[in-house]
Amino acid sequence: MSLSLPIAQTVDDCWNRIGVSGDRTCPELETHIHCRNCPVFSSAARSFFDRPAPSGYLAEWTKILAEPTVQTGTDDVSLLIFRLHGEWLALGTRAVAEVTTTRPVHRIPHRSNGVIDGLVNLRGQLQICISLHELLGVDPLSDDGKTQGRNGRTGDQPRxxxxxxxxxxxxxxxxxxxxxxxxxxxGLRNVPATLANPTTSFSQALFTWHGHSIGYLDDQRVFAALRSLGK
Structure with missing residues (x-):
């Protein structure tokens, strides 16, 4: 069943045209990574939900939601790809709350160690900042070893x-x-038991992206390891 009641479009749905649901040509993606982090998207969402529902709208949606779920057959996974030194990794987006610019880390007296870096200020709240490469056992690059980004360049902006x-x-x-x-x-491959890589104990699968072999991290194992830091 399709929704037949008209709702006037008062905003430009740029996220469907040039954003993550479109052709991804929006220059703001370089800054915000995902449309949900963009103030234009947030403003449009507020404008949409602040409008009163037209007559009959809620009744029709009630009928739609009461219908049986239709299986589309899609079985995709949504992943955030990132690089730690020379290692390319990914996490399921369900575990990712935000991607933002880097900021100063405030050391915790007598608590900071190889994994726990300190605290960072995120919108007025202090959150624990860790070195994921230390947790996973990823070796830092040597002084003369420069890892190129996906476009063959160095110096990509950290996040x-x-x-x-x-x-x-x-x-x-x-x-x-x-x-x-x-x-x-x-497109996911099993992690070979013989693979000599320190991240394998945290990886649930591998896949190839732009010529890179990406380790798909198991967020359950990552959170369990982080939780053990406080024990």
């Missing part, structure tokens, strides 16, 4: 990735965050 599960929130810096990638589950 701060915020991950969240229930009441747990952690932040970690990444050297590069190309963005979100949707991948059919058929």
């Amino acid at each position: 701060l990735i915020v991950i969240q599960k229930d009441s747990e929130t952690w932040a970690f810096p990444a050297d590069e965050v190309p963005g979100i990638h949707r991948l059919p589950r058929g």
Whole structure:
């Protein structure tokens, strides 16, 4: 059943044309990574939901939601791809709360260690900032080793990735965050037991993206390891 009641369009749905749901040509994606982080999208959402519903709109939606769910057959996974030193990794977007610019880290007296860097200020709230590469065992680059980004260049802008599960929130810096990638589950490969890579114990699958082998991290294992830091 399709919704037949008209709702006037008062905003430019740029996210469907040039954003993550369109051709991804919007220059703001370089700054915000995803449309949901963009103030234009937030403003449009507020304008949409602040409008009164037209007559009959709620009744028709009630009928729609009462219908059986139609299986579309799509089985894609939505992943945030990022780079830690020379290692390309991905997390399911369900575990990612935010991607933002890097900011100063405030050390925690007697608590900071190889994994816990300190605290970062996120919109007025202090959150624990970790070194994910230390947790995963990713070796830092040597002084003369420069890892090129996806476009064959060095110096890609680092980002701060915020991950969240229930009441747990952690932040970690990444050297590069190309963005979100949707991948059919058929494109995932099993992690070989003989693969000599320290991240394999945290990876649930591998896939190839722009010529890079990406380790798809198991967020459950990552959060479990982070939780153990406080024990």
